[in-house]
Amino acid sequence: MSRTAEGEPAPEDVLVALADPVRRDVLTTLALEGGATATSLAARLPVTRQAVAKHLAVLDRAGLVRARRAGREVRYEADLEPLKRTTRWMDALAARWEDRLDAIKELSEEDTPP
Numbered sequence: 479m480s481r482t483a484e485g486e487p488a489p490e491d492v493l494v495a496l497a498d499p500v501r502r503d504v505l506t507t508l509a510l511e512g513g514a515t516a517t518s519l520a521a522r523l524p525v526t527r528q529a530v531a532k533h534l535a536v537l538d539r540a541g542l543v544r545a546r547r548a549g550r551e552v553r554y555e556a557d558l559e560p561l562k563r564t565t566r567w568m569d570a571l572a573a574r575w576e577d578r579l580d581a582i583k584e585l586s587e588e589d590t591p592p
Contacts, residue, residue: 487541492564495540500525501533505542508556515551 496502504519516534520527534554537543541560546553 486563487539487560489564489567491540492542492560495536495542496561498533498536500529501537504530504533505537505556508543508554509558513546513553513555515553517551519554 496505500523503523507519507522508514516527516530519534520530523530525533534543534545538545538554542557543554544557546555
């Protein structure tokens with residue numbers, strides 16, 4: 479996994495983590511419910527607890543979840559800040575492409591001398 483200059487997860491790491499539908503379901507559940515264990519997540523999903531643990535590890539490396547030990551259990555909570563940074567990066571990228579496409583359109587619509 480790569481990091482930005484500030485030490486944050488890079489946008490591509492966040493996008494890779496979110497590419498899997500099970501990981502998106504896990505993150506959505508954590509965001510809506512405020513936290514859960516791998517066991518409680520597995521009870522809601524069509525995958526094993528071990529699979530959930532592996533998905534949580536990917537989400538953790540991307541900075542999208544935080545693990546906190548509570549006695550014998552490890553509770554996971556969503557951290558949506560990396561997703562927000564990735565969204566801002568994507569918005570800026572889209573704006574640059576829009577500017578480029580507008581410039582190409584203007585050039586193509588100009589009258590050119592014979």
